[in-house]
Amino acid sequence: MKMAVLGTGAIGSTFAYQLAKAGHEVTAVARGARLDRLREDRAIVLTDGARAPVAVAGTLDPSVPYDLVLVTVLAPQVDSVLPALRQSAARHIMFMFNTFEPLDRLRDAVGAERFSFGFPGGVLAHLIDGKLRRRILPGTTVGDAAWAKVFGAAGIPTVTSADMHGWLRSHAAMVIPLMSIGVVVAHRNAGITWREARRYAAALAQGFHIVRGLGHALEPAVLALFSRLPRTLTTGLLWLMSRTQELRKLGALGAAEPRMLIDMVATAAPHQAAELLAIRP
């Protein structure tokens, strides 16, 4: 199939690499230093030197009827690519990033018949000096079984959800406290105190409560189970996790995404998000 990845950062590069290796014709659309690097390499290059050749472009060519355009920019960056997506002859456009907002705006911008959302739930990816390091575990979730099959065949085990909006919101509720703790511990170079862990656990519970209040069942099922753990246990888990390298690395990505997600929750549930606003990094 003919595919474009719009926003070839860590996640976009992971999908571009896997899909190109699986035999798809992939165009990586990037900007700035990442574009320069891709133009030089003409491939997604892994830290171990493995390469997957891709075509490279600075903008999405609207005249190309791609079978799939995968949009892997960050939520605040998506508005700048919507005009190009609207004009694109692509047959399917899948957005893939953390968000808590209603999805109608994006769906209406590109047309409901070719719109979907996915999330790289099992992927951990970084670009290190322009080279990709990625770990792919099961957990990527999409709204459409046909694309789950395509991604699965490309080495990205993917499941489907009938309520991607609820899935994204459930995920945001879980990841906000983790990202926010990450920011704190990356600065401090030490774990959080028990008292702080209690605040993050309260914010976690509030996020889950809000998602349910907005009419979604928590997804995936394991998250629904997690949300029923006693508060002391979630406090302890967050306290422990704050002492791991993983959370420090997560925090090193910066405060922009957790701040944005908290603001989105507070907008969706006005006057209900005090605990979440209290942990805004």
Ligand SMILES: NC(=O)C1=CN([C@@H]2O[C@H](COP(=O)(O)OP(=O)(O)OC[C@H]3O[C@@H](n4cnc5c(N)ncnc54)[C@H](OP(=O)(O)O)[C@@H]3O)[C@@H](O)[C@H]2O)C=CC1
């Ligand atoms: N990395 C990971 O392991 C995981 C990430 N996620 C989520 O996936 C989403 C994507 O994350 P990630 O890939 O890490 O983020 P990145 O910031 O690495 O990737 C976004 C990319 O899109 C580029 N971009 C933005 N606007 C444009 C544009 N107009 N034209 C071309 N390129 C553009 C950015 O360029 P620039 O740098 O110049 O802004 C950047 O290269 C996030 O919501 C993240 O939370 C989820 C699971 C795992």
Ligand SMILES: CC(C)(CO)C(=O)C(=O)O
């Ligand atoms: C993996 C992580 C926490 C970091 O990028 C992430 O973005 C997500 O799962 O939402």
